Amino acid sequence: MRVVRVLFALGMWSALCACAPIEPWVKPYEREHLADPIMSFNRDPISSVYLEHVFGTREGAHGATGAAGGGCGCN
Amino acid sequence: MKHRIAGLAALLIALPVLAAIAPNTAAPDFTLSAQSGKPVALTQYKGQVVMLNFWASWCGPCRQEMPLLDSIYKKYNKVGFTMIGVNVEPDPKAANDWLKQTPVSFPILYDTDSKVSTLYGVAGMPSTVIIDRKGNVRMIHRGYKPGDEEEYLSSIRSLMRE
Secondary structure, rough: OOOHHHHHHHHHHHHHHHHHOOOOOOHHHOOOOOHHHOOOOOHHHHHHHHHHHHHHHHHHHOOOOOOOOOOOOOO | HHHHHHHHHHHHHHHHHHHHOOOOOEEEOEEEEEOOOOEHHHHHHOOEEEEEEEEEEOOHHHHHHHHHHHHHHHHHHHHHHEEEEOOOOOOOOOHHHHHHHOOOOEEEEEEOOOOHHHHHOOOOEEEEEEEEEOEEEEEEEOOOOOHHHHHHHHHHHHHOOO
């Protein structure tokens, strides 16, 4: 009986682990490759800001085009 | 028994959350190897005001604040203050190349397996933690914008007077 309980607790634990609050999957200190300028869609930061604004207002699209501040998760 | 299992399960779920540090709690100790290859422990700086700075050579704001941090270190090092630069890169080669161009006088430690970054729950780059003479975390600062060094300085000055 005790074994069943322990197994149940372990099962619950592994199942509930997935319910942890969603965090950025890549930690700020692991963004070496993401922060590389080659990872940006557009080489011109001013142009990409305008494009993002256009996408935001027209399509309700937001984010996922890289990170502000050099992609280091500082803002 | 039921309560014990429930408690254990709750603890296991909460564990990842407990990893980060909070102000006014003891700063977790760590040992990392320095540029010279010698291991450096946080406890050996007990009695001094310590500023931990988590940085990487790929992080623009980190590169921007390094010379400013160096000037803070040079100014207050003789009066019971120390700065520790924790480099978070898995391969410190890029950091070393960058340091050759922009040398700093404070010790740089290499956290190649991100153990200390995880321990301190680094939530932004750069991250700065200021620790008082008793070894307690007093200030956590995320990111860097020009002008933030004034915040570091006022915190350091008030902790030095304690």
